[in-house]
Amino acid sequence: MFAAEGVRLLxxxxxxxxxPEKVYYAEHLLSxxxxxxxxRLSGRRIITEAISAQVLRAIATATTPQGIVAVFKTPTVIPAELSRGDYRKILLCENISDPGNLGTLARSAIAFDFKLMLLAGNSAEPFAPKVVRSSAGAVFGLSIARMDLEEIIAFIGQRKIAxxxxxxxxxxxxxxAGFQKRPFMLAIGSEATGLSEAILRRADIRVRIRHAHTVESLNAAVAGSIIMSRTYHSM
Amino acid sequence: MFAAEGVRLLxxxxxxxxxPEKVYYAEHLLSxxxxxxxxRLSGRRIITEAISAQVLRAIATATTPQGIVAVFKTPTVIPAELSRGDYRKILLCENISDPGNLGTLARSAIAFDFKLMLLAGNSAEPFAPKVVRSSAGAVFGLSIARMDLEEIIAFIGQRKIAxxxxxxxxxxxxxxAGFQKRPFMLAIGSEATGLSEAILRRADIRVRIRHAHTVESLNAAVAGSIIMSRTYHSM
Incomplete structure (x- = not known):
């Protein structure tokens, strides 16, 4: 299970x-x-429970809580099931350990029609509070699976993914543009080390973002989002 | 004055x-x-002072400090001086209150040849530790000025900035592309409220990033970076 707080995320x-499975709220704090x-929650027969403002403030992480905290089942995507899914654009995050960056990538992924996000290496936990918040709720709309490199390589081969x-x-x-006619996977690595050799060796194409040499690199979430945005345009 | 820590930022x-004006280091913690x-610091005659690992850990904000903390003079850019500068691409951040987003925008700005960043409204303090860290040091290479809306409007008029x-x-x-032949200012607003009417009224062109309707908006730093990246390509 994981928790998400605030009106917007819900x-x-x-x-x-x-x-959500259950929602806790503090009447006095609600807008x-x-x-x-x-x-809308009671219309859907979701269990709600009134708690005191004091208790809500204790369980919420926001400094000014909006009076509502929801508990969700952590979705589990079983790698074997992925082969049945029809994912045309897949985002692979390898060693994206910063929760803010992972959440931002999830938000951009869904905006640019990437509906599956695979996590490899020491990428952050996708349903940690900071990831959920940075994703602005995008994690609710994506299929997310953690896989090891061997599983990913096998998946790529089975589905003939570029x-x-x-x-x-x-x-x-x-x-x-022609490249995007078959399913493809965009692989993003960590800022410090980039992608692993295992993924780089398997790449059908390598891309970078042109920028001035006054900086060494872009933020990983920004770089990934820029490339994802370009695939949205050319489709 | 402001502090920046770690080898990479320095x-x-x-x-x-x-x-920097002065650098504190703890011998035992240095790589x-x-x-x-x-x-390199002593080669430049910058004052350094050895401190104990214990004291360094107390002043550093990183959980695993790299043994070095530097103190810098906060650069001041006087609005009147800007008129003399030759800025072809300017980034205006209005109400970008999240330090991580402001730092990320600074990092992308310098990558895509925006050399002046103007801050309006309740944008974060540009030399706060989190901004400096998120900028990956880009704040050291930009001209940054805080201005109120009236000053910005006057500046736009004087310099004939699009x-x-x-x-x-x-x-x-x-x-x-033709639009980019004269100096221009890209204005980014907050995710919650967008740009103020004062800026929107003054706009020569309005742009957005096309994305799926499965999300309401993109992260502000991502949106700004995507548009900045497009100006780098077409120049």
Whole structure:
């Protein structure tokens, strides 16, 4: 199970039709928008429980809690099931350990029609509070699976997925439009070390983002988002 | 004055030739790379002071400090001086209150040749530790000025700067190449409220980033970085 707090995140869970198991609220802290949301919850027969403002403040992490904390089942995506799914654009995050970056990547992924996010290496826990918050609720709408490199390589082979690796030494700065006709996986590595050799070796194409040499690199979430945004445009 | 810690940030300050006033270090905590950096500091006659690992851990904010903390003069950019500067691409951040987002925008700005960053409204303090860290040292290489809206409007008029406003209701998704021949200012607002009416009214063009409707918006730093990256490509 994991918790998500605040009106906005809960509204997003509704948008993605990923409903909480139970919701705790403190009447005194709710805004009108919060009360409205509570009405939608009871309409869906989701269990709600009134708690004191004091208790809510103790369980919430926000400095100014909005009076509502929800508990969700952690979704589990079984790697074997992925082969049945119809994912045309996949995001692979390898060693994205910063929760803020992982959440931001999830938010951009869903914005640019990447519906599956695979996590490898020491990437952050996708349902940790900071990831959920940074994702602005996008984690509710994505399929997310943690896999080891061998599973990923096998998955790529089975589904005949093209691999696009971000690599600061690449010569190309975009994914050819024709390339995007088959399912493809965009692989993002950590800022410190980039992608592992196992993934780089498997890459069908390597791309980088052209930028001035006044900085060594871009933020990983920014770099991934820029490349994802370009695939949205050319489709 | 402001402090920046860690080997990487100090190396960036050197890259941008923005040197510290004084550097504190704890011999026992330094890596080889840290010791090398210390050598470069004494070559530049920057005052260094050895302190105990215990004291360094107390003043550093990192959980695993790298044994080096530097103190810098806060650079002051006087709005009147800006008129003399030759800034072709300017980033305006209005109400970017999240330090991580502001730092990330600074990092992308310098990567895509925006050399002046203006801060309006309740944007975060640019030399706060979290901003400096998120910028990966980019704040050392930018001119940064806090201005109120009236000063900004006056500056735009004096320098004949074209204004590009990000606006989720815009119809265009890119800045025309011809448009970029004169100096221009890209204006980014907060995720919650967007740009103020004062800036939107003054905009020569409004742009947005096309994305799926499964999310309400992108992260502000991501959105700003995507648009900045497009101006780098078309120049």
């Amino acid at each position: 509204e997003e869970s509704f948008r993605h039709r990923y409903f 009108d928008r919060g009360r409205q949301l509570l009405g 691999v696009v690796a971000t690599d600061v030494q690449a010569s190309s700065d975009r994914i050819p | 190396e960036e300050s050197f890259r941008h030739r923005y040197f 080889d790379r840290g010791r090398q950096l210390l050598g 204004v590009v406003a990000t606006d989720v209701q815009a119809s265009s998704d890119r800045i025309p």
